[in-house]
Amino acid sequence: MNRTVLDIKDVPTKTQMITLSFQHMFAMFGATILVPKLVGLSPAIALLTSGIATIIFLLITQFKVPAYLGSSFAFIAPIIIASNGGENPGNAMIGAMAVGVTYGIVSLIIWKTGYKWLMRLLPPIVVAPVIMVIGLALAGVAVDMSMNVNGEYSFLHFSAALVTLFSAIIFTVYFKNILSAMPILMGLIIGYFYSAMIGIVDFSAVKEAAIFEMPDFLIPGVHYEFTITSTILLAMVPIVLVTISEHIGHQLVLGKVVNRNYIKDPGLHRSIVADGLGTFVSALLGGPPKTTYGENIGVLAITRVYSVYVILGAAVLAILFSFFGKAMAFIQTIPTAVLGGISILLFGIIASSGLRMLVENKIDFGQNRNLVISSVILVVGIGGAALEISEAFSIEGMALAAIIGVILNLILPGRDKDTSLFEEDNEVA
Numbered sequence: 001m002n003r004t005v006l007d008i009k010d011v012p013t014k015t016q017m018i019t020l021s022f023q024h025m026f027a028m029f030g031a032t033i034l035v036p037k038l039v040g041l042s043p044a045i046a047l048l049t050s051g052i053a054t055i056i057f058l059l060i061t062q063f064k065v066p067a068y069l070g071s072s073f074a075f076i077a078p079i080i081i082a083s084n085g086g087e088n089p090g091n092a093m094i095g096a097m098a099v100g101v102t103y104g105i106v107s108l109i110i111w112k113t114g115y116k117w118l119m120r121l122l123p124p125i126v127v128a129p130v131i132m133v134i135g136l137a138l139a140g141v142a143v144d145m146s147m148n149v150n151g152e153y154s155f156l157h158f159s160a161a162l163v164t165l166f167s168a169i170i171f172t173v174y175f176k177n178i179l180s181a182m183p184i185l186m187g188l189i190i191g192y193f194y195s196a197m198i199g200i201v202d203f204s205a206v207k208e209a210a211i212f213e214m215p216d217f218l219i220p221g222v223h224y225e226f227t228i229t230s231t232i233l234l235a236m237v238p239i240v241l242v243t244i245s246e247h248i249g250h251q252l253v254l255g256k257v258v259n260r261n262y263i264k265d266p267g268l269h270r271s272i273v274a275d276g277l278g279t280f281v282s283a284l285l286g287g288p289p290k291t292t293y294g295e296n297i298g299v300l301a302i303t304r305v306y307s308v309y310v311i312l313g314a315a316v317l318a319i320l321f322s323f324f325g326k327a328m329a330f331i332q333t334i335p336t337a338v339l340g341g342i343s344i345l346l347f348g349i350i351a352s353s354g355l356r357m358l359v360e361n362k363i364d365f366g367q368n369r370n371l372v373i374s375s376v377i378l379v380v381g382i383g384g385a386a387l388e389i390s391e392a393f394s395i396e397g398m399a400l401a402a403i404i405g406v407i408l409n410l411i412l413p414g415r416d417k418d419t420s421l422f423e424e425d426n427e428v429a
Helices: 014-039 041-059 071-084 089-113 116-121 124-134 140-146 155-174 181-197 206-207 230-258 263-285 295-303 308-321 323-331 335-361 368-383 397-411
Strands: 069-071 290-292 386-390 395-397
Touching: 014 041, 014 069, 014 071, 014 124, 014 181, 014 295, 014 308, 014 335, 041 069, 041 263, 041 308, 069 071, 071 089, 071 124, 071 230, 071 335, 071 368, 071 397, 089 116, 089 230, 089 263, 089 397, 116 397, 124 230, 124 335, 140 155, 140 295, 140 335, 155 181, 155 335, 181 335, 206 323, 230 263, 230 295, 230 308, 230 395, 230 397, 263 290, 290 295, 386 397, 395 397
Parallel strands: none
Antiparallel strands: 069 290, 386 395
């Protein structure tokens, strides 16, 4: 039986603090900077806000939950839609703030009523296909980034994407130590070195950058006008249906890793509002929405070091690193093809995790009800269907698919009232 090296409240030595905190920072690093790179936001701000959001999470959960918050992949397509293809990033920040507020509302309801109503609202037959949509709807983006330069096919760039992709696969499948918990970072590193060797990396930005620079903040009222529209809200807020389910899943898995019941203590309402406040503050500064990271849960499981102080150290390192101008400029030189190669694996894993959820929950597709719900969600989401009542009111893609899925689950006959995503019987206190 594996023995705990450092428990939740154990204080590490200085050497342990430095090495283990760096380990957690590197585990989240690749995914956290990839999201802003894909949607046109600042990687430095993403790092800064991931550290701030993690500290907020630790404070609200009373330093009982060793979780790290990084950039959420679920919001990539909604950010692109809300920001009009990246032309108005402030719109996406307004939407992300609304997401944070929605988290707060849900946490308040859970605090007062428990959480089982949420599980009945979001059974696997709804959540799993929407997760598949999140990955598959971005498949074309990943492939285009991998193969094309200015709209034209490039074998040289595609080779860099393939080297990145297969490097990440190798670390995912064949490595069993700490490196297996950070395949995204390792894939990016190897893909970058290969790209430099074949001459598709432009280092001029690194030479021009200062050693220390302020991140590019995106603050409402300063860098953009704060205007809430239904289009912004409908592009972003419905994705909460999926991300809250993801959050609960992470809390349950993390609880099993560290031998705690986080649904009861500190309570699901606390962790959800902490996640929401982290997202809200991130959006105020110009960062993407946040979520607890499976990569860091993997590091906890491998190292058996559960100390919240190590997570706190990683958060502080991320904040400090965001002001390192040379490093941030270096990140900007990562070729699009390298990001595309890693995106092929990442988006595919997201879609496959939805499929795995269906399998693990033994969803019977012999029942027409299940077949109808999943089919409609997949086609509406991947096909990019849009509901436009007016110029000021439109909802499309995965947001529309999620809403339709919830409605179909509620109105179609044969719903199992006891169906839930997770086998957890304890109500939130």
